């Protein structure tokens with residue numbers, strides 16, 4: 001049987017980074033990196049941005065050149081799915097029936113897009129946005145598409161809506177909540193993005209529940225809402241969140257309610273099994289509560305990958321990285337630092353209408369996060385405020401003319 | 413096409429062929445310069461593509477945008493010729509440019 005010192009499941013953002021970081025630290029053990037996509041490791045953020053827009057070729061999404069993996073003695077196995085984990089025997093099995101014995105197992109399998117409860121049959125024209133293959137399918141259909149319905153007003157849905165609008169499609173966004181970005185941002189930011197999308201011609205339906213998909217000859221023709229209305233559609237994008245990819249771990253006995261539970265070293269409850277990235281429910285020192293959370297970001301996948309690599313080489317350091325994120329829609333560049341969930345107050349800095357402003361999120365008077373739209377300076381200087389949990393007067397914060405670093409210095 | 417001369421943190425030299433239209437970050441990442449993480453894929457969000465440009469070459473690059481300047485301000489290792497390599501598109505006037513990868517923040 002094959003044996004590898006480190007077996008990494010999932011050749012995405014986090015898994016690829018574990019392998020690369022181990023080699024950078026001159027780790028000499030054997031490494032297998034197993035991914036079910038046919039693609040060499042690549043970055044996902046452009047999928048709903050430049051790649052969908054046709055502005056960036058796939059080659060530029062590759063995290064490393066194709067010859068990197070073999071060149072660093074990383075046994076990259078693409079197009080293979082790990083279907084089971086036997087923790088006693090320290091073994092995994094792939095869909096092809098191959099078994100590999102591991103010294104350490106790193107679970108970096110990410111998440112799969114959530115599907116609509118009413119999606120019983122596979123319909124042509126209905127898409128999710130997670131992999132290169134998903135986007136290639138969308139792009140292949142686009143020339144025949146006039147009307148698009150995007151279900152879900154989260155970042156991915158809104159980014160796709162922005163790109164498709166720019167490509168000249170008539171786009172409707174359907175959001176079940178009463179505002180977009182409800183899960184990740186405060187109301188001011190939601191309202192701002194709603195206005196921007198409407199200004200660009202997007203038809204935004206808030207508090208709207210999808211009831212069914214209408215089809216003809218196996219192809220979607222409309223989205224039916226609970227209020228009885230039908231939205232005609234040549235193409236539907238379902239962007240309603242993800243389900244962590246953890247079922248083989250759950251079968252192996254791990255607690256996986258919303259992601260697999262890990263400690264601050266990304267260790268699961270099974271010996272020699274780590275998990276990280278989108279699928280890992282972890283304790284985050286920047287989260288408002290003490291409950292485990294999952295983050296879906298490049299920052300989190302990458303920094304947790306570093307934590308795992310450090311553990312494997314015997315230099316463990318707990319996960320303590322500051323969360324950050326970005327989203328690009330139209331000419332709006334959003335940069336986020338910290339985690340706003342659980343805030344009890346929010347202060348807008350600058351002028352919302354000008355499209356250049358930040359929202360500072362507070363909890364019990366302390367700065368816990370910032371959403372910065374086209375204001376790089378606040379993003380950069382806000383990091384220190386979030387790290388310190390700075391207490392700053394609301395009125396001073398609201399004055400966009402005073403740099404945050406001046407306020408931080410005054411508060412210190 | 414022109415040559416981009418890269419010096420890694422460890423002092424190794426890597427010579428790359430740069431193509432017009434590509435950013436220096438893209439050229440370096442595709443060329444196997446491992447120290448360039450480029451976490452944000454060139455969207456001016458992460459500064460993990462930070463380089464020091466050879467002083468004689470610096471003025472050839474032209475001015476940087478405010479966003480790049482502000483993001484560089486967040487780096488502990490900003491120097492007089494610091495640039496974010498994802499924000500520099502290669503063009504013919506940049507032939508034979510020399511850069512050094514800045515330390516990790």
Ligand SMILES: Cc1cc2nc3c(=O)[nH]c(=O)nc-3n(C[C@H](O)[C@H](O)[C@H](O)COP(=O)(O)OP(=O)(O)OC[C@H]3O[C@@H](n4cnc5c(N)ncnc54)[C@H](O)[C@@H]3O)c2cc1C
Nearest residue numbers: 010012013014036044045082109110277278296297298301
């Ligand atoms: C369209 C889109 C836009 C995004 N935009 C941003 C952004 O702007 N900024 C940001 O910070 N983040 C963004 N993200 C989030 C970011 O890409 C993810 O958080 C990150 O990729 C997570 O890394 P990961 O390694 O946990 O999972 P992934 O990168 O998803 O990698 C997991 C891999 O494992 C594979 N896999 C799953 N199960 C198995 C199995 N059993 N066996 C083998 N392989 C398996 C999956 O197919 C996948 O290839 C975006 C995500 C998407 C989808």
Ligand code: FES
Nearest residue numbers: 454458459461498
């Ligand atoms: S790649 Fe992120 S700032 Fe250049």
